[in-house]
Amino acid sequence: MTTPGMPLLALTTGEPAGIGPDLVLRLAAEGVDDARVVAVGDPALLAERASRLGLAIELLQAAPGEEVPSVAPGQLPVWPVTLREPARPGVLAPHNAAYVLETLDVAIDACRAGHAQGMVTAPLHKGVILDAGHAGFTGHTEYLRDACGVEEVVMMLATDAALHAERPDWAEGASLRVALATTHLPLRDVAEAITAERLTRVLRILDADLRRWFGVATPRIAVCGLNPHAGEGGHLGREEIEVIEPTLAALRDEGLTLDGPLPADTLFTPRHLAGVDAVLAMYHDQGLPVLKYAGFGRAANITLGLPLVRTSVDHGTALDLAGTGRADPGSLRVAVALAAEMAGRRKAPVSVKNSRL
The missing domain is CATH 3.40.718.10 (Isopropylmalate Dehydrogenase)
Structure with missing residues (x-):
């Protein structure tokens, strides 16, 4: 009752x-x-x-x-x-x-x-x-x-922490949290939407609300690159070099703890997720398929900000x-x-x- x-x-x-x-x-x-x-x-x-x-x-x-x-x-x-x-x-x-x-x-x-x-x-x-x-x-x-x-x-999905207690291959039984830099956009529009201004707003909200709503004293956020292999040094796209990396550097100067930009195909592995409080994916289907594979039906959507x-x-x-x-x-x-x-x-x-x- x-x-x-x-x-x-x-x-x-x-x-x-x-x-x-x-x-x-x-x-x-x-x-x-x-x-x-x-x-x-x-x-x-x-x-x-x-x-x-x-x-x-x-x-x-x-x-x-x-x-x-x-x-x-x-x-x-x-x-x-x-x-x-x-x-x-x-x-x-x-x-x-x-x-x-x-x-x-x-x-x-x-x-x-x-x-x-x-x-x-x-x-x-x-x-x-x-x-x-x-x-x-x-x-x-x-x-x-x-x-x-x-x-x-900011849209963030999180799995039930109890689910990961049953999955020793995931990091320390913690909840997997994946936030999105962009949400319901056609894929062709995503690159133009990844701006320094948007990333700054999203990451500040994510950091603040991990503290406010989840009690994380010093959030550590891993940030995906936009392109395959996080741009491969500019050979597979320059968004990482021209937008994402400078934005993360500026936010680190503000005191945020940020890893990346990292290739999404290796970031979502237990070794890279260890100690991470949330992942920021650049677009909807970069991050959510991984989270739903890990815990579909035992996860929830949270609106931050x-x-x-x-x-x-x-x-x-x-x-x-x-x-x-x-x-x-x-x-x-x-x-x-x-x-x-x-x-x-x-x-x-x-x-x-x-x-x-």
Whole structure:
């Protein structure tokens, strides 16, 4: 059973046609040890999906700011948001895109008002949100950046530390953390996006938030090169020589502990990861395939650089699994545990200026 002293986390239920509602209900059925959670979504959707999954869940409706009771397994507090049209598992409905965004807004507002100590997000479907006319939407990370009015955010994924305790080939049972210099960009645009200004902002945020949210006193960050073999001395590209190396040198002068730029194909090996608190990859598919191979389903997505705690799952909506009972809540459980850990350090000082308001 949860207790009143635990942090309260707003848990958005994600794309209603996907596995988000299933995962939230499975989590409620099994119980949460690390935090109190309140679902943000449509109670009718959750009731229908619980019936479909054969789960006996008592839904306890409340509003942000009202007292959220301690609960036992099988109980789930809910902050209601109404679907725009009925949802069917596996069938996307563009009209419900506004519903998905409203659940995010409710969770963000609750965190900023102090009604919740963090937010955890189930997966949404970017395509259907774009199809609904929300032009420029690229994902949770960028939406949170704009909603919170900050200049830059950093996407970082981290594996469950317990997973690596089971993997002696990985360094000292530590969590593997991989942050991204760029996120949802076509590959042809990545090189132009790797600028000294962007790398400086990203690395300052990564260093500051490893201290703020994870209690790392002196973060050691390993930085990937952009090109194969980190440019091979300029023969395979000059971004390392002209942009990355000078930026890292300047940041070392500020006191950051940075290794690199290093070839990504050898950096992600146990010997090079030993003693490293996080890796900065230059683009999405440079770093995340390694992390997901190491711990898919037992990792979580964390947004750094925000004035609030936000974590998410490491996977998508899995429309084909929605309503089947086969969706695994492992990643959501890791996301909740990480958010609770981060919320416990919430009062630590913020050492990076990132507001654009």
